[in-house]
Amino acid sequence: METTEDGRTSAPRDWDDFLESRPDFPTIMWKWLRLTDHLVARTPIDEVDDLGFLIRLFISASIGDLNDVLTLFHAKSRSGGAKLLRSIYERTVTMKYLARNPSEVPKFIGYQSIDWQQVIAECETKLSIKLSIPNLKIAAETARREYRGDPCPACGLRKQINWTPKSVKELARSVELEHMHAHAYVFPSKSMHPTFYGLIDSLKSQTPIYNVLNCTHELMVENVAVHRRHFARDERSAPMIRSAIRDFLTIWTFSETSFGDLLTKRREGVYTLPFKEPLP
Numbered sequence: 001m002e003t004t005e006d007g008r009t010s011a012p013r014d015w016d017d018f019l020e021s022r023p024d025f026p027t028i029m030w031k032w033l034r035l036t037d038h039l040v041a042r043t044p045i046d047e048v049d050d051l052g053f054l055i056r057l058f059i060s061a062s063i064g065d066l067n068d069v070l071t072l073f074h075a076k077s078r079s080g081g082a083k084l085l086r087s088i089y090e091r092t093v094t095m096k097y098l099a100r101n102p103s104e105v106p107k108f109i110g111y112q113s114i115d116w117q118q119v120i121a122e123c124e125t126k127l128s129i130k131l132s133i134p135n136l137k138i139a140a141e142t143a144r145r146e147y148r149g150d151p152c153p154a155c156g157l158r159k160q161i162n163w164t165p166k167s168v169k170e171l172a173r174s175v176e177l178e179h180m181h182a183h184a185y186v187f188p189s190k191s192m193h194p195t196f197y198g199l200i201d202s203l204k205s206q207t208p209i210y211n212v213l214n215c216t217h218e219l220m221v222e223n224v225a226v227h228r229r230h231f232a233r234d235e236r237s238a239p240m241i242r243s244a245i246r247d248f249l250t251i252w253t254f255s256e257t258s259f260g261d262l263l264t265k266r267r268e269g270v271y272t273l274p275f276k277e278p279l280p
Contacts, residue, residue, distance in 0.1 A: 011210050015073045018209050025213070028247045029070060032220055035240075037063055039224070043231055050109065051102050055230055058095040059223050062088050069216050073209055079202065082188045082212045085219075089177075089184035090168060092219045092226075096175040099226050104164065111147060111163035113139035179256040179269065180218065183211040214252060221248050225259060249273055 012018035019025065040059050046052055065084045072080040098105055116133070117140040124131055147163065164171070168185055172178045187208070190198040221244045228238040245259050255263055255271045263271035 011206070013206055014076055014209065018073075018213065022251050025217075025251050026070070028251060029066075029217065029220070032224065032244060032247065033063060033067055036220070036224055036227070039227055043227070050105050051098060052230055054098060054105065054108070055095060055227060058091050059227060062091050062219070062223060066216060066220055069212070073207070073213065078207055079191050081216075082208055083192050085184050085212050085215055086188035086192070088216065088219050089172075089180060092222050093168060093172045093175060093177050096177065096222060096226055097171045099230055100175060107147075108163045110143060113143045114147070116140070176257050177222070180215045183208070184215045184219070217248055217251065218255070218257070221245060221259065229260075246273075 012021070036059060040056050040063070043052070043056055045056075065088050069081040069084050069088070072084070094108070098108060113136060117136055120131055120133055120136065166174075169178060169181050172181050172185075187201075191201060192198070221241075224244045225238075225241045228241050232238050232240075241259070242262065245255075245262060249255065249272070253272070254266065256269055257263075258265065258271045262274075264274045266272045
């Protein structure tokens with residue numbers, strides 16, 4: 001850590017610097033990576049539970065990226081972890097939104113025919129052959145009519161949208177994850193795409209390790225919470241959720257979210273452990 005002239009400690013510069021003040025972080029993250037992986041592997045599959053099936057898929061996809069974020073920072077990667085954070089954030093926001101709005105699950109699943117047709121078209125171009133996928137063309141055409149936006153009042157054209165007309169920020173706001181939007185979506189996006197901001201930012205020597213790992217850890221807790229609230233049917237205080245939050249606060253001291261009203265507001269946007277009812 002660097003110390004400024006007035007005695008304040010600056011942000012950590014790399015993995016070793018970060019661990020000076022948070023030596024338990026790797027152990028706690030590894031603990032929850034293993035527990036989450038175990039949860040997903042042991043969760044029974046119900047053929048009529050499309051939402052549960054999606055939750056398992058979302059979490060399984062994020063576990064690898066969560067591990068890779070830690071690996072990249074440990075290897076002194078400048079921006080790889082930050083870019084992966086965006087994928088974890090988008091998945092978690094979408095998963096939590098669908099868990100809150102299960103009626104939208106068919107819309108999310110239904111959009112896949114458009115994705116598949118785009119993938120197949122690229123494969124056909126690469127291989128110079130025609131692939132026969134029964135009913136895919138009809139399904140994709142039907143989906144394109146269904147997933148088109150409202151007409152533009154100026155030009156009358158309809159923009160092709162995603163499975164939902166809501167932006168990532170709108171989805172995040174509806175599930176109390178908007179506070180991470182800047183560090184987990186906007187800043188990584190500028191670095192991933194060929195923006196002038198991203199090019200200039202790539203020249204900086206200091207890695208955004210504190211903000212990225214803070215968001216990474218919080219998203220891990222959110223994944224545990226969504227899983228437990230769906231499969232354990234416990235909306236407020238499943239023991240595993242409370243334990244994950246407790247471990248989060250041993251590293252970060254406070255949170256920018258109440259994790260479903262399990263924490264006490266200390267001041268606007270800052271939450272801590274309840275004084276009268278500590279987490280186990």
